[in-house]
Amino acid sequence: MKKNFIGKVVACALSFALLFSVSPAVTSQAATQTVKSSSTSYMDSKTSGNASLSFSGVKKYNKVSSSNKNVAKVSYYSYSNGEYTLLDSNGKVSYSGSTSSAYISLNLYKKGTTNVSFVSGNKKYLHTLNVKNYVNPVNKLSVSGINKGANLKNNFKNAATSNAKVKVAKSGNVTVNVVPISGWVIDSVTLTNSVKNGTMSVTRSFSNYASSAKFTMAGYDANYPGTITVRFVNKKDKGAISVRQSINGLKVK
Structure with a gap:
């Protein structure tokens, strides 16, 4: 009788110890x-x-x-x-x-x-x-036919979106040339042209980024508006700034 009683006490003690040894794991799983x-x-x-x-x-x-x-x-x-x-x-x-x-x-x-x-x-x-704070990431941005290929970087002095009114002088091949400031690289460049029957678009993307970019869109119709968008990435912190310049069509007064 005494042995049975001791056995029950030991069994209860083991069960009690097992209960408390398992509980923390359950609590950990339920925690946020x-x-x-x-x-x-x-x-x-x-x-x-x-x-x-x-x-x-x-x-x-x-x-x-x-x-x-x-x-x-x-x-x-x-x-x-x-x-x-x-x-x-x-x-x-x-x-x-x-x-x-x-x-x-x-x-x-x-x-x-x-x-x-x-x-x-x-x-x-x-x-x-x-x-x-905003940083102008543009060292050079030019589009052939706009102000004789002049550098448009000052259009982004205070903001990434330029409100300056610019036009491509005539239809034909249009070349875009982009160079970032020191510490920045180019992720992508897109030139669009909203023509009469739709939109033409040329994009250059760089998987490992680029220190400069230059490409040509053939058959740009200067009578209709366009847009150039460049996404720059800071080499150190990977933060990005996308600058955007609207291009008026020659038909726009």
């Missing part, structure tokens, strides 16, 4: 995980700017906020879910899966740092956004 990241964005002008963030693998989420609203405020957020299927040479499914991403847009107000956060499931995402 924090996923951290960071990036740099530049203002689009001396007084304002916009930033867009994306997070892959995120489905539904909420509690979106910016910790420093004097620097940046959340203006819009959304998410997307998609499915994809890969077929082999015989048309049979070789692989299928799904993707999901979260997208957050912010209005930028001044230089500084803010933490953009949101919650998805048992994960809290914390993204540190470093906002920097």
